[in-house]
Amino acid sequence: MTTLPHRFLHALDRFNAAHPWDHNAHYHRWIMRQLPGGFRTALDVGSGTGDLARLLATRATAVDAVDSDPAIVARARELTSPDAPVTFIAADALTGVPAASYDVITCVAVLHHLPFTDALAHFRRRLTPGGTLVVVGLWRARTPGDHLLGAAALPLNAATGWIRNKGRTAPPPASMTAPVRPATMSFSEIVRETRRVLPGARLRRRLFWRYTLVWRRD
Known part of the structure; x- marks a missing residue:
């Protein structure tokens, strides 16, 4: 017999599937608040359909946006004005970006797809002096506190989907069609x-199964 908690979770899954919303884009405005009012160059790693790259382009002289999926890169180009500096x-x-340094590097929901320590070291080398790295990533729940935060996000997640879709069912946004790999590292790991590679980095657990990382190079 299906237990009440399992039935509730299945119902919640069906509700969320009918009212989807982009958890990563939820943090884009927060990312922009971590950045200077203007900067010369930016790199967006795992750029997807280009939503964040286009936001960066409102402040940057030039933005490089890299993604490993050629189809989603083609879609991003279609969605972007030819006049945008992207x-x-x-x-x-880690290997296909033009040899350059950047004033800003952003990385949203991608770091768990990469060799973690190597990726952070790579980003550190690519930042100009005074440059800013901003990461929004996924972590694996292991502690009671982790699970409590995840449980607190469940009703908020459903309410946000309902509000953003104005109570109507909707297909998932284009930015949510990429395959998702579960995170393997706990937040403490x-x-x-991070602190071994990027001394002084600021990290925080966030709602909706995300964490944030901000580091500025001296």
């Missing part, structure tokens, strides 16, 4: 490795 690149995030 170059979309279908390439590996992420903090430990």
Whole structure:
């Protein structure tokens, strides 16, 4: 017999599927608040359909946006004005980006797809002095506090989907069609490795199964 909690979770899954919303885009405005009012160059890693890259382009002279999926890169180009200072690149995030340094590097829901420590070291090398790295990532719940935060997000997640879709059912946004790989690192592991590579980095658990990382290079 299906238990009441299981039935509730299945019903919640069906509700969320009918009222989807982009958890990553939810943090885009927060990302922009971590950045200077204007900067010369930016790199968006795992750019998807280009929503964040286009936001960065409102402040940057030039934005390189890299994603490993050629189809989604083609879609991002279609959605972007030819006048926008954004170059979309279908390439590996760590080996396929033009040899350059950047004033800003952003990375949203991608770091758990990459070798974590190597990726952070790569981003550190690519930042200009005074440059800013901003990451929104996924962590794996392991502690009671982790599970409590995840449980608190469940009703908020459903309410947000209902409000954003104005109570109507909707297909998932284009930015949500990419395959999702579950996170393997706990938040404490992420903090430990990050502080080893990026001393002084600021990390926080966030709602909706995300964490944030901000680091500024001296």
